[in-house]
Amino acid sequence: MSAREYVRLEAFVDDIRTHFPCFSSPEWEGVHYLDNAATTQKPQQVIEAISRSMRRGTAPIHRGLYPLAETATQGYERARKTIAGFIGARSAKEIVFTQSATAAINHVAEGWLKPRLRPGDEICVTRMEHHSNLLPWQRLCRAHGAKLRFIELKEDGRLDFASARLCINPKTRLLALAHVSNVLGTVNPIAELAAMAHEVGAHTLVDATQSVAHLPLDVQNLGCDFLVFSGHKMYGPSGIGVLWGRHALLDDMEPLLLGGGMASTVNEDIAQWRNTPDRFEAGSPNLFGAVGLEAAAAMLMAVRRHALYDRIEQLSEYMLDSLLCMPGLRLHGPASPQQRLGIYSFRLADIHAHDVAAACGEMGVCVRGGNHCCQLLHECLGETGSVRASLGIYNTADDVDALVSALYYTQKHMQ
Ligand SMILES: Cc1ncc(COP(=O)(O)O)c(C=O)c1O
Incomplete structure (x- = not known):
């Protein structure tokens, strides 16, 4: 993707965020919503x-x-x-x-x-x-x-x-x-x-x-x-x-x-x-x-017309690189961003998934901890649960950075 296209896409994401009223409400100050696989925020068009x-x-x-x-x-x-x-x-x-x-x-x-x-x-x-x-x-x-x-x-x-x-x-x-x-x-x-x-x-x-x-x-x-x-x-x-x-x-x-x-x-x-x-x-x-x-x-x-999905793929790459660099983090699923779609489940050292999700939540980062209604899959992964972060069309590199900081903090204080 050319630099020009990238800039155009970034502007479009900024624009997309303005369509979601929750992001400008005071309760959302400092909130990074990364639980899109569970449910998504609603744009003005839907509310209207x-x-x-x-x-x-x-x-x-x-x-x-x-x-x-x-x-x-x-x-x-x-x-x-x-x-x-x-x-x-x-x-x-x-x-x-x-x-x-x-x-x-x-x-x-x-x-x-x-x-x-x-x-x-x-x-x-x-x-x-x-x-x-x-x-x-x-x-x-x-x-x-x-x-x-x-x-x-x-x-x-x-x-x-x-x-x-x-x-x-x-x-x-x-x-x-x-x-x-x-x-x-x-x-x-x-x-x-x-x-x-x-x-x-x-x-x-x-x-x-x-x-x-x-x-x-x-x-x-x-x-x-x-x-x-x-x-x-x-x-x-x-x-x-x-x-x-x-x-x-x-x-x-x-x-x-x-x-x-x-x-x-x-x-x-x-x-x-x-x-x-x-x-x-x-x-x-x-x-x-x-x-x-x-x-x-x-x-x-x-959104499809604006090739926003390419941007989600880019953000996926950034998320993957960031998570794979974290010591003590075991990421489940394909390591290539082309083979997966914006969903990342992992174990963080020996900390229970619920504790990680709760700690992240306190820092404003919304992720899910549990088996995500997939007990058989977790059994197959040798886990009882995992922490899951999932991207939506409005997420930015900032959200990924906030997740990574929260995970570092959690690991430092809970291990
Ligand atoms: C892959 C998959 N299938 C089915 C469902 C069930 O969706 P719903 O609870 O909206 O019926 C979910 C919900 O998390 C899901 O992730």
Whole structure:
């Protein structure tokens, strides 16, 4: 990157920070937020979209025939269309709004895979999955005599392709894996693995919860069959998530929640469901979640145009260099910034991860300590937990420096 481009990007980051009101609020004085893998801050665009929708006056979605209700319905459906464009879906009908990524995965497990899973079938996951992309499959396997298989990791925290070739076989019904690990930051080669799954007649579900905010996502290029993510990790509101699925597969999925808005005809003992995606959105839809999510996606599409992701990669390099230089710090995951995405989990000497996170917190540096809902992965790393620092689009070299100083201080005073 040329010096000129770099200066332009730096200016853009300064500008990006001004879009996030929290950074100019007095409570944030001296705060360095590095817990973006857990949840992200909200930009003015998202706050405004929700507030505008609330100020304009609330009306029900898909239920009212007066103009206010029609405007609300149009806003909700426009959000679905924007999200479809954001991830390269063929049609807005392939976008189901859920409560979260967790809800979306559970829907596929219970509504799509459960009715077709037979004893002896296999579900394939990786050793780095978040519990949200593990427990639903575990329960299905236990209940249906199916086997859960794990793609193992290499020493550097990347997936072991030899293990993948063994795990993905003609008995595999579904390969369910994270695009990016929420502990290691590893970026998994989804297209290659999805092609491997398709070769044996299996489908692929991608948990894009950690990649959606920081990688351009295109479901056609990824070659997957289902993809899920949550709004709150992509600078949008919480309480909304997305399930994308190929239309024919969604049409074959059972709705899990039954109730208002999802049935076309109801008789005394049976009901007919409405078409996809309405039949998966029983109950009053989350309008404010949808418009907030749409605003977040629009912001990220603008960010992509400014090549801000290149800057995150640069900051990643700086973070990696800084952490790798620290004596007593054991960093998990790939050592190359090209193979990981802004997430760094580590052990600091013999200090418990909770103590490190609490000490950093007192110095204004927000990181997470614990197993990050990945107990199996930590077992595999020989740890019970780790400290995790994760970058967002608004972080700067200053935040990285503050983390490093806090870690030095912690090590000096707690060891
Ligand atoms: C990789 C991954 N998958 C799934 C989830 C679950 O997301 P949510 O709690 O928003 O449903 C998380 C949350 O940390 C995650 O990091």
